[in-house]
Amino acid sequence: MSSDPASIESLHVLYQSDDYIIVDKHWDIRIDSKMWYEKQTVQMQLQHHFPLLADPSTYYGFRSYRCKAASSLFDTTFVYSGRTHQLRVHCSAIGHPIVGDFTYSLGADDSPYRMMLHAYFLHIPLEPQHLLVTAGDPFVPAVDPKWVSQRLLRTLNATIESILEQRKTKEKEREVAKREEERKKKSKQPRVEEQSEEQRRACQEWLSEWAGD
Structure with a gap:
């Protein structure tokens, strides 16, 4: 992005869906401001570009959101x-x-x-x-x-590829660990046959005690 000054129009929308709007903001503009002299902010740009999403009752002028770990x-x-x-x-x-x-x-x-x-x-x-x-x-x-x-x-593309590959590896490791944990939990639980046999023995003992009474 050049050194040209920011304007209400200088908002580059990179991605938009029903759930997300991702923008590449101008380098010389604040995200938001409550100061009267701040005439250009990303908040104002978003209100200009997406008026249907504006909600003055919220702090940032838009509807509520959830933040993710980053x-x-x-x-x-x-x-x-x-x-x-x-x-x-x-x-x-x-x-x-x-x-x-x-x-x-x-x-x-x-x-x-x-x-x-x-x-x-x-x-x-x-x-x-x-x-x-x-x-x-x-x-x-x-x-x-x-x-x-x-x-x-290394180039930016090579850096990104390396990051994604590392994350794929970590995700696979987490998935393997999750399956192993589930396998251990299942191995600790009695099998259906063992449960049935134990129930039969308990039932037989109860019948024997009842017949003796």
């Missing part, structure tokens, strides 16, 4: 004006704010035209089929000539 992967492969490209709040917490992050650098990092943070790939483990969405790579010399490749560990 994890992030980032790969340091480029530098910008001599500094390493990294990820946000967790990076700031360990003393390494993202390049161009004016807020978390306490106003010191004001050289780049934007904060260098971008979600390239999103994976939502839905059933029966996982949802996979990519947003493209804005950090290329064609968009910003200051981007210079120093050393390429």
Whole structure:
């Protein structure tokens, strides 16, 4: 995405269904804001593009939602004006704010035209089929000539393929562990024949006691 300013129209919808809307927001726009001077937010863009989903009675102006657990992967492969490209709040917490992050650098990092943070790939483990969405790579010399490749560990596509393969392996391992746990539970339960024999013995003992009375 270029350095052009945000507008009410600059909302790139990557995926839309009855349950999800996934967007690639402009880099220079907030998700939401209650400040009167914030004229451009993703909240306002969504209200503009999807008026039927707007609900002023909710905090964010849209109907209720559920959040899923999430994890992030980032790969340091480029530098910008001599500094390493990294990820946000967790990076700031360990003393390494993202390049161009004016807020978390306490106003010191004001050289780049934007904060260098971008979600390239999103994976939502839905059933029966996982949802996979990519947003493209804005950090290329064609968009910003200051981007210079120093050393390429692996391409973005190779990184994504590796992530998906690792997750497939983990899912298979969890499925195997689940089947093994079910097998163990079943092995601890008495077989039907054993239950029937035990019931016959109990019934015979009861009849014998009853006949003796």
